[in-house]
Amino acid sequence: MTHSRSHSAFTLIELLVVISIIAMLVAILLPALKKARETAWTAKCMSNMKQVGLGFVMYMSDFNDYLPPLTGDNNYPGMNMWSCIGPYTGMPEWSGSHTNSFWGGYKQKFSNMNNSIWRCEFNDPNASPWSDSIAESLYMTTVSGWNPKRWQQPRFFLNIPRPSIKIHVSHTNDWHLSSAHRVGQDMKFAIDRHKTGTPILFADGHTRFFTAQYIIQNTTDLADDTSIDNFNLQ
Numbered sequence: 001m002t003h004s005r006s007h008s009a010f011t012l013i014e015l016l017v018v019i020s021i022i023a024m025l026v027a028i029l030l031p032a033l034k035k036a037r038e039t040a041w042t043a044k045c046m047s048n049m050k051q052v053g054l055g056f057v058m059y060m061s062d063f064n065d066y067l068p069p070l071t072g073d074n075n076y077p078g079m080n081m082w083s084c085i086g087p088y089t090g091m092p093e094w095s096g097s098h099t100n101s102f103w104g105g106y107k108q109k110f111s112n113m114n115n116s117i118w119r120c121e122f123n124d125p126n127a128s129p130w131s132d133s134i135a136e137s138l139y140m141t142t143v144s145g146w147n148p149k150r151w152q153q154p155r156f157f158l159n160i161p162r163p164s165i166k167i168h169v170s171h172t173n174d175w176h177l178s179s180a181h182r183v184g185q186d187m188k189f190a191i192d193r194h195k196t197g198t199p200i201l202f203a204d205g206h207t208r209f210f211t212a213q214y215i216i217q218n219t220t221d222l223a224d225d226t227s228i229d230n231f232n233l234q
Contacts, residue, residue, distance in 0.1 A: 041121035041194070045121065046199040048117035049207050051117050052089060052201060053169070055089045058088045063154070066154040066157065067156075069152045070136055081169075082129045120193065122171075122193050129175065130175045131174070132190075134172060135172040137177045138151070139166075139180070160203055163203035165233060166232055167200055168200075168202055168203040172189060174188040183216055183219045184212070184215070194209070196212065197211035198210065
């Protein structure tokens, strides 16, 4: 008696169908995974910015409700957000007093940003305190006149009107955020750092994400760059 053995195997057409289905699933899932990753980066950045805001709160608690100066000078190069708030967030104090240039201290230590809450996943890998990072708004001082020396003074927080809508810190491609009337026209205030928008830390300490278009349309412009009641968003 003859026994017949049957063999089961994929045909070429079946293999092509399976490969096509896998390719289709990959094409569908990759954009979703990319979007999920970018959403996670944004959530992490908002959390980090919130911690920077807590750093400001702790600094003001130690210095009688005064914010640090916006920037320093050759005599006091360490007096600014990076040096004053950094130690409250696990960063070392940054000071250029031992160098020959104002930015010397920063250039030696900015690489620490890559392992700290000061770095965003959307930043350039070489982000520094003056490029592709975060910075303060200039409209946080009562000193009038467009004079760099006004940025070197400590700022009394209680003088700042409506802190809940006052833009304080966000992403930038410079050492400060853009002028109110230049939002969306230059790259200082990086309103699209997170693809469609960017997180903003307000003076009262809360953080929210806004689209770039919303920021352009709703940032207060009083046509006076020296007004402390400028650069609001609500």
